[in-house]
Amino acid sequence: MTELRHRGGPADPDLQQQSEDKGSEAEDRMEKDGGVSDSDSKPDSGVPDVPAPSDDTPEVLNKALSGLSSRWRNWWVRGILTLAMISFFFFIIYLGPMVLMMIVLCVQIKCFHEIITIGYSVYHSYDLPWFRTLSWYFLLCVNYFFYGETVTDYFFTLVQREEPLRILSKYHRFISFALYLSGFCMFVLSLVKKHYRLQFYMFGWTHVTLLIVVTQSHLIIHNLFEGMIWFIVPISCVICNDIMAYMFGFFFGRTPLIKLSPKKTWEGFIGGFFSTIVFGIMLSYVMAGYRYFVCPVEFNNDSNSFTVDCEPSELFQLQDYTLPSVLQSFTGWTTVKLYPFQIHSIALSSFASIMGPFGGFFASGFKRAFKIKDFANTIPGHGGIMDRFDCQYLMATFVNVYIASFIRGPNPTKVIQQLLALRPDQQLYIYNSLKAHLTERGLLGALEEAA
Known part of the structure; x- marks a missing residue:
């Protein structure tokens, strides 16, 4: 990143002439003989001119809050817009998982745009070709790969029923690789003499952005298809922690938490932690x-639609838990009825409160590196979409890992779907192998006698 900033100013005319005369060998010599190099000890002053977001607070709010101090004015603006966003969040939950998936895609595209725009502010001064075009092309390729994998994995029956989808599914990874390879070749062809290093920086910039934004938004969709509760609870915990940490910090904050975010305090951090757990x-x-929240999203062949209906697993059935002796003496209760998922929610809430804010600290460090306050000015009082989702992406990765490690087991439905896609001789081979295995264990005979 430091090298990228050093390249932000105009290049030395002598070095340009030297590179024109002697080609790429002069570029190597330039680094060895005192040109701009990795070991340059000059201060990090070449920060690109990234335009600061303007104040786009609605005029109605500006007039209504004109008599307040800037501190309280910002408090009210953030509060009103937060309530509006929460209301919109409830509305899209009501519309169902497919709409939620589309909203996640839209958020991903906007976050990608905000980060790429910052890079473009550095890159455009050299009038080099194809940076934006290639960035969006790579976004398209990566989304095609991830969404194709998701559709094939979760809606196998639908894919096998439609001939075009079956062909695309069969060659999906080859098509994805061919698309990416085309973009790779276009990047190589776009390389311009004297600016190779900067172009490779921006190539890396695009791919790191894809890793942070697209990969983790894809994990959010995976969590969603496991059941909307795995999508809503983690996101809500991050929102709750953000709000309560701000509230506790605003009213009681005295002790700074981290230098990257001077407004974050220990009082806000601790208050947000306990509030989020509860x-x-x-x-x-x-x-x-509610089955609507706990059941995975599946495609129903009979109704030809996506459904959210199942027999809830033990994870979502009330069970008796014996309280520790300390709590028994304090509450007078011996046992309590809880859903096992509530125990897991403590782990989700703890991560949202302890590790989740580090996503925000990372984003704060990134913005300080470029001397900008927010990624954009999309949401008055809050900044850009990326400013609101910096913690959510880290949370999504944790939830996906948590489900894979502690929750998800073998899925009989998916196994049957894969078996039905095999040739008849392969199905018979598996049938005979399974029959022999069950007979050897004594299970098949016991089942036949019971029948």
Whole structure:
């Protein structure tokens, strides 16, 4: 990143002439003989001119809050817009998982745009070709790969029923690689003499952005298809922690937490932690009782539509838990009825409160590196979409890893779907192998006698 900033100013005319006369060998010599190099000890002053976002607070709010100090004015603007965003969040939950998936895609594209725009502010001064075009092309390729994998994995029956989808599914990875390879060749062809290093920096910039934004938004969709509760509870915990940490910090904050974010305080961090734990347990209790939230999204061949209906697993069935002796003496209760998911929600809430903010600290460090306050000015009082989702992407990765490590087991439905896609002779071979295995273990005979 430091090298990228050093390249932000005009190049030395003598070095340009030298590179024109002697080609790429002069570029290597330039680094050895005192040109701009990795070991340059000059201060990091070449920060690109990234335009600061303007104040786009609605005029109605500006007039209504004109008599308040800037501190309280910002408090009210953030509060009103937060309530509006939460209301919109509830609305899209009501519309169902498919709409949620499209919203995640839209958020991903906007976050990608905000980060790429910052890079472009450095890159455009050299009038070099294809940076934006290639960045968006790579975004298209990566989304094609990830969404194709998701459709094939979760909606296998639909894919096998439609001939075009079956062909695309069969050669999906080859097509994805061919698309990426085309972009790779276009990048190589776009290389311009004297600016190779900067172009490779921006190539890396694009790919790191894809890793941070696209890969993790894809994990959010995977969590969603496991059941909307795995999508809503983690996101809500991050939102709750963000709000409560801000509230505790605003009213009680005195002790700075980290230099990257001077406004973050220990009081806000601790208050947000306990508030989020309580909130996660309560929200999980409410949602675990509804099949709409706990059942995975599946494609129903009979109704030819996506459905959210199942027999809830043990994870979402009330069970008795014995309280520790300390709590028994304090509450007078011996046992309590809880959903097992509520126990897991404590882990989700803890991560959202302890590790989640580090996504925000990372984003703060990135913005300080470029001397900007926010990624954009999309949401008044909040900044850009990326400013709101910096913690969410880290949370999504944790939830996906948590489900794979502690929750998800073998899925009989997916196994059967894969078996039905085999040739008849392969199906018979598996049938005979399974029959022999069950007979050897004594299970098949016991089942026949019971029948």
